[in-house]
Amino acid sequence: xxxxxxxxxxxxxxxxxxxxxxxxxxxxxxxxxxxxxxxxxxxxxxxxxxxxxxxxxxxxxxxxxxxxxxxxxxxxxxxxxxxxxxxxxxxxxxxxxxxxxxxxxxxxxxxxxxxxxxxxxxxxxxxxxxxxxxxxxxxxxxxxxxxxxxxxxxxxxxxxxxxxxxxxxxxxxx
Numbered sequence: 779x780x781x782x783x784x785x786x787x788x789x790x791x792x793x794x795x796x797x798x799x800x801x802x803x804x805x806x807x808x809x810x811x812x813x814x815x816x817x818x819x820x821x822x823x824x825x826x827x828x829x830x831x832x833x834x835x836x837x838x839x840x841x842x843x844x845x846x847x848x849x850x851x852x853x854x855x856x857x858x859x860x861x862x863x864x865x866x867x868x869x870x871x872x873x874x875x876x877x878x879x880x881x882x883x884x885x886x887x888x889x890x891x892x893x894x895x896x897x898x899x900x901x902x903x904x905x906x907x908x909x910x911x912x913x914x915x916x917x918x919x920x921x922x923x924x925x926x927x928x929x930x931x932x933x934x935x936x937x938x939x940x941x942x943x944x945x946x947x948x949x950x951x952x
Contacts, residue, residue, distance in 0.1 A: 809847050810923040811854045818925065820893070821846050827890030832881055840928075841940075846894055847928045848938035853897035855936075856904030858916035863908050872899035875906065910936070 808821040825838035825846045860867045876882035876899035885895035904913055914936050922931045929940035 805925070807923075808843070808925050808928055809850060810921070811851060812921050814854075816847075816850055818927075821850075821928075823890050824893050827888045828885065828894050831884050831888045831891050844928050844938055844940050846897075847924060849894055849897035849901065851922055851924070851931055851938065852913070852936075853900045854920055854922075855913040855916040856900045858920055859904050859908045859912035860900075862916070863912065865907070867900050867903055871903045871907075872896060875899045875903035878902065 806817050806819070807815050808818045809816050821843050822838065825842040826836065828846065829835045829838040829842050857867060876886060876895060879898055879902060882895060882898065885891045885898070901913075914933075917933045917936065924931050924938065929938045931937075932939045
């Protein structure tokens with residue numbers, strides 16, 4: 779009888795993982811975009827470099843990390859829109875777009891901030907070349923799984939919706 783309960787427990791466990799947002803990636807993944815895993819450590823490193831470059835601070839806040847995650851998701855949408863239009867984003871396109879962003883070239887100069895700089899360059903180029911609508915349409919064919927620590931991706935707003943950064947649900951008592 780105990781062996782019959784195992785499949786039911788496995789299904790229940792999978793359901794719990796899905797409902798709690800842990801399916802589609804591990805706890806060490808900050809975001810998984812179309813199967814490409816970006817680790818929490820990568821996001822922390824990039825966010826710290828961005829904070830150091832932009833604010834002169836050597837540490838990053840959770841908000842800095844959330845901005846990096848949002849930029850990486852937006853980059854995937856931008857790159858998808860460019861490919862769909864038959865005009866993949868080139869390094870020259872990215873450079874030109876990044877040059878229009880205040881502080882963009884400084885971000886690019888910091889090796890650890892490059893993933894964020896490239897994401898921003900791609901997004902700016904795609905918005906100018908293809909429009910935000912083309913990027914929004916890419917959400918239908920882009921698999922996005924965000925670690926709940928960083929928030930959730932809202933397809934209607936086309937943005938990261940952030941909470942407290944906690945995986946716990948607050949309990950109120952009377």
